[in-house]
Amino acid sequence: MKQPDDVRTLLKKRFAGKHREWLVAGDPSQQWPLVIPLGPPSEAEALKQVDAVRDWASVWRNWSGEGDVKWVERRWRLLGTQRLPEALHLDGPRAVCAWIGELDRWRIAERRFQDLCQRWPQLALTASRLFNVLADFEDADFQRLLLALDWLEANPRSGLYPRQLPIAGLDTKWIEPRKGLLAKLLAGIRKLDGNGEDFHSLSGLESLPAVVQVRLLDPVLRARCGGLRDFSAPVEQLAGMSLEPTTVLVVENLQSGLALPDMPGTIALIALGYNVDVLSRIPWISGCRGIYWGDIDTHGYAILHRARCHLPQLQSLLMDEATLLQFSSLWTKEADQCAAEDLPLLQPAERIVYQGLRDHRWGHCLRLEQERISWQLVLLALGIPR
Template identity: 55%
Template sequence: MKLPADVGLLLAKRFASQHRDWLAATAADRHWPQVIALGLPTEQAALRQVEAVRAWAEAWRAWRGPGELRWTERRWKVLGTQSLPDTLTLHEPAQAAMWSGEHERWQRAAARFDLLTARWPALAGRLPRLFGVLADYADADFQRLLDLLAWLLAHPRSGLYPRQLPLAGIDSKWMEQRRGVLVDLLAALREAADQDADFYALSGLRRPPVQLRMRVLDARLRARLGGLGDVTAPVEELARLALPVSVVLIVENLQTGLALADLPGTVAFMGLGYGVDLLAQLPWIAPARGLYWGDIDTHGYAILQRARGHLPGLASVLMDQATLLRCAPLWTDEKVQHGAADLAALTVAESLVYRGLKEQRWRPNLRLEQERIDWDFAWTALSQAVQAAHPGGPAPR
């Protein structure tokens, strides 16, 4: 026998799993009406729990809520004629939403669905999976979304940067936080076949240039740049430099890169993180020897693996087990480890440390940030690595 509270739990589960389907429903949809059997007992079952049956029937007599409650009459030999609750019929999703405590969200989502599809029918098939956007966006953000979609459709090839848009409350940060939603909606409106289409291609906006920060650590190389030693520029412009470098040093953290002193024939790139792919666009660094110095944590090795996809000869510095154990008092925590159990592009020594981190060999979620390493020790090791990689230096071990 289902009490009103039991029906509420049942409908809460249905809402959680089916609300997107309900939003997409048509008048002839198979979801409605929904008939919920309340568990009408037989006389034998009722005789075993008379008080429970009485309480169950009274609970439904006292109930006031959405849906059509159907009662049925039973003529029993022992208990006589009884009027008992039989089924509850819900005719629309709004009634189920009321039962599950989601009525306000449902009403808002349904109203916004109707508004958007009336204006842009092509969105009808896409919006149900964006239920959270429809249900939970603040009114101001939803209006901004409408304004932005309308403007982009009216100006399909504007060529403007995001911050140039003449729309109140919309800037590049606002759009970045909602990029997935915008791509989803624009792909439907542009009838894009590729669901992974690029936001800038779909919107007609101009992509802000991707910039790299590079330090030139050799006076002769700086002379080729008018004396500049710390350069931040779009990657396309850096690609045209053609500097005759012999060593390319990649350091994971910005301040570590800023602390570097001069090293012969060397340029350093810093703060790239997983953006190391960008270095593949600089053809003049390909002949150089590459060195990578990152944090000793799982993501540091994952970045190293990614960088090796573009610079196959890349060697790591200060990312070995000896450095890790030497700096034990400086260990911190890596909040979320990289997902891979192993990384194929690592050397044997690097894999030993990576697997140790994944297996919690030394302690859970261990991390050694590169900037915590004693600088005198680090600089000595780094200088020796550059000397070994530089033409005329000792052969690398």
């Protein structure tokens, strides 16, 4: 015997699994009404709980919410004729959403979905997968989104930088966190699957040059660059230099990289993050000894794995289980863990820590940031006398 709370729980699950399909459905008659059986008891079951059955029937008799309660008449030998609620019929998504407190969001998402599909009918499938965006965007942001798509579709090869777009309210700060969304929608408009297409190739906008922060840790190398110790350069310009180091040290944290002392034949490439793909574009480091030092968290290992795709000789520094456990008092939380189940280029000891972090073996979403590690231990690991 389903109570309203039971129906609500069921409808929340149904909504979670079906709302995208409901948005894009062309013929509502194919899916509606949605029939929720209320589970009327048999006479044998009713005899064991007469009061409960009476109360249950009363709840549905007095129900004034969304939906049409269908009743069934049962002629029982001992309890006589009883009229019981048999099923709840809901005539569309709005009725479901009214039950679960999602009606306002549904109306907004439905209206915006229709706005998009009126302009670009081919967007129906793509847009249906973006329910949260459609439901939760501020009105001003959604209007900017439409203006951006209109302009980018009309000017597919503009070659402008984002800040140059002649659209009110659109600048780099607005576009940067929405690149993925814009790329999905542009791919949908052009009937592309989106695989292998990045935001800049889809939008026709110019990307900023990849700039690499470099620290020269050897006086001999500095002399070749007019005495410069620290500089940033576009990767294309950096690739054209011929520094000929023997060791390249990839360091994730900026301050950790800037604190490094001199090391013979060594350069540090600092704070690349997931942009470690640039390593493949600097030919004169391909034969160097490589060291990677990053945070002990899931993204640190994911970046290490990605860097090894381009510099397979990279060895990790202080990213082992012993270091993690030694500084347990300095652990913090990783907001969003890397989703990859396996990173095959990790070495066995690294993979153990990565899986342990994902499995929360030592705590929920913990991390050890590299700058929290004792500097004396860092120098020792680098082979530098204290």
